[in-house]
Amino acid sequence: PTLPIYLKFAEVKYRVAVKGTPREILSGISGSASPGEVLAMMGPSGSGKTTLLSMLGGRATAADGCISYNDEPFGKSLKRRIGFVTQDDVLFTHLTVKETLTYAALLRLPRTMTREQKKERAMDIIYELGLERCQDTMIGGSFVRGVSGGERKRVCIGNEIIINPSLLFLDEPTSGLDSTTALRIVQLLHDIAETGKTVITTIHQPSSRLFHKFDKLILLGRGSLLYFGKTAEAMPYFSSIGCNPLIAMNPAEFLLDLANGNTNDVSVPSELDDKVHMENQNLQDTNSKINLRPSAQDVHEYLVDAYEHRVAYKEKKKLLAPLPISDDMKATITSSKREWGTNWCQQYSILFCRGLKERRHDYLSWMRITQVIATSIILGLLWWHSDPTTPKGLQDQAGLLFFIAVFWGFFPVFTAIFTFPQERAMLNKERAADMYKLSAYFLARTTSDLPLDLFLPVIFMVIVYFMAGLKASAMRFFLSMLTVFLSIIAAQGLGLAIGATLLDIKKATTLASVTVMTFMLAGGFFVKRVPPFISWLRYLSFNYHTYRLLLKVQYDPVPDILMTSVPLDNGVTEVGALVAMIIGYRVLAYLSLRRVKASNG
Numbered sequence: 001p002t003l004p005i006y007l008k009f010a011e012v013k014y015r016v017a018v019k020g021t022p023r024e025i026l027s028g029i030s031g032s033a034s035p036g037e038v039l040a041m042m043g044p045s046g047s048g049k050t051t052l053l054s055m056l057g058g059r060a061t062a063a064d065g066c067i068s069y070n071d072e073p074f075g076k077s078l079k080r081r082i083g084f085v086t087q088d089d090v091l092f093t094h095l096t097v098k099e100t101l102t103y104a105a106l107l108r109l110p111r112t113m114t115r116e117q118k119k120e121r122a123m124d125i126i127y128e129l130g131l132e133r134c135q136d137t138m139i140g141g142s143f144v145r146g147v148s149g150g151e152r153k154r155v156c157i158g159n160e161i162i163i164n165p166s167l168l169f170l171d172e173p174t175s176g177l178d179s180t181t182a183l184r185i186v187q188l189l190h191d192i193a194e195t196g197k198t199v200i201t202t203i204h205q206p207s208s209r210l211f212h213k214f215d216k217l218i219l220l221g222r223g224s225l226l227y228f229g230k231t232a233e234a235m236p237y238f239s240s241i242g243c244n245p246l247i248a249m250n251p252a253e254f255l256l257d258l259a260n261g262n263t264n265d266v267s268v269p270s271e272l273d274d275k276v277h278m279e280n281q282n283l284q285d286t287n288s289k290i291n292l293r294p295s296a297q298d299v300h301e302y303l304v305d306a307y308e309h310r311v312a313y314k315e316k317k318k319l320l321a322p323l324p325i326s327d328d329m330k331a332t333i334t335s336s337k338r339e340w341g342t343n344w345c346q347q348y349s350i351l352f353c354r355g356l357k358e359r360r361h362d363y364l365s366w367m368r369i370t371q372v373i374a375t376s377i378i379l380g381l382l383w384w385h386s387d388p389t390t391p392k393g394l395q396d397q398a399g400l401l402f403f404i405a406v407f408w409g410f411f412p413v414f415t416a417i418f419t420f421p422q423e424r425a426m427l428n429k430e431r432a433a434d435m436y437k438l439s440a441y442f443l444a445r446t447t448s449d450l451p452l453d454l455f456l457p458v459i460f461m462v463i464v465y466f467m468a469g470l471k472a473s474a475m476r477f478f479l480s481m482l483t484v485f486l487s488i489i490a491a492q493g494l495g496l497a498i499g500a501t502l503l504d505i506k507k508a509t510t511l512a513s514v515t516v517m518t519f520m521l522a523g524g525f526f527v528k529r530v531p532p533f534i535s536w537l538r539y540l541s542f543n544y545h546t547y548r549l550l551l552k553v554q555y556d557p558v559p560d561i562l563m564t565s566v567p568l569d570n571g572v573t574e575v576g577a578l579v580a581m582i583i584g585y586r587v588l589a590y591l592s593l594r595r596v597k598a599s600n601g
């Protein structure tokens, strides 16, 4: 059963600093929502709906004011009782509807349920939301065709109601949908509320049918409260303060016009008319153009004032009224401990499988396979049966080994830098809902990429090694392969670290290009005798260590003309350096991700 949660908020304020000067985004908003109700927040774009919703949902901290849940402040244990559907649909594009909801169920539902029960719950949600026809369709996105916008929105809602939340927040769930689909979604919210949940949603421009489906309404204008109360009483209230539509109009349109300060086709109260009249008289003296309607600023001030004096005090009084629930029930919110749906190992394995499924298209991407096969055949033809017995042939072959070291240092970096910037929104969303520990996600995400990164080099090496006629020995082949693997995992670590630190694909690509180029130049092929003051650079370069190891595997001892100024003994230093990079870059990436999590609250 759902724990009923009464949400109250009084005098909520929010400020941001814009170029050093504080700007008030919300100025003292009060209201409440009870279980079984759908509260809608309306207002023009930029009026502060999303900001208020984020604060009520515990995703942002108010500068001032009080927000309570059953008269208790927000606590971490509440996270598992809150569902939050964001404005943008944050979903994995390559997972099907069924997979998306099943993974959500596996990660979010409590430990007391078995795996089978969790899967059943996901199926129940699919039927409840009418998604059975598209359950095996991919979600899709900008580049992949998938389910429709309305279906995608329902999947987002399903992702949240799967945990049977007491409070459900939705940011513009109907934007971009036709009126019938929008009505269906709002009806769904209504049905959800009827099961004892408190539903709070922002809404942009509802049709009149939709408008009447909400129990309560908050109308915001420029961050101030213009109305809070029953939806059915909104029109009578505005009529009582002298604002009436002059033509038949959708009430939502009328209220948005008012909140925007647009009074065309709206009768305005005598106070505002008098003000316009007086202003016009002054303008006549200066021969300026006469205004026929009150200014948006005047309308806004009038509405804020009217609400403050006629309604606000009554509503604030209501907030002080005791809740119709027992003290025990109130205490449930604070006493329940923060709980994870699954243990660390289960989180890891679920996230690993999800990562593999999401990336399966990349694994089987013909473009990447063709790219690698084409490159290896070209290399094989250019170095066809190369002969290392002459100095020139030896130099040529060393060139091939260096190219292999660079190619498999370059490729994984540019695959891995996208990982975290691309998943940032998903990570924020899922971490805000306490779905898993960051360490489980991090390890699952980085290991689920490995099969792809290790599968392609095998094809590459088989083609190049034998076409180019490198030493025909099983041992040398496998050692070369192992060296390339180490290089790839180290390079992948660098890509992950750059991506996690910058979390911006453009910046990450630029930094990665410069780094990879520097490492390549310091790799020991172009410059063999490096000046001592810059020689430390090559130790950071995985190309350098990989190239030296490949030389060692092919020629033992390595001929003098190929050697860098540093002699090569048994290769232990090189392997050690690569292993240190594999660990070091990953630790850096993990710490960077932790920092991001902290900055997002």
Ligand SMILES: Nc1ncnc2c1ncn2[C@@H]1O[C@H](COP(=O)(O)OP(=O)(O)OP(=O)(O)O)[C@@H](O)[C@H]1O
Binding pocket: 016, 017, 018, 025, 043, 044, 045, 046, 047, 048, 049, 050, 051, 052, 204
């Ligand atoms: N961190 C921030 N820095 C600067 N301005 C901000 C910040 N957060 C919000 N704002 C500003 O606060 C105002 C309210 O933003 P909010 O996203 O809450 O509006 P909204 O009513 O949800 O708009 P929309 O309907 O277009 O989504 C906007 O003018 C926005 O630019």
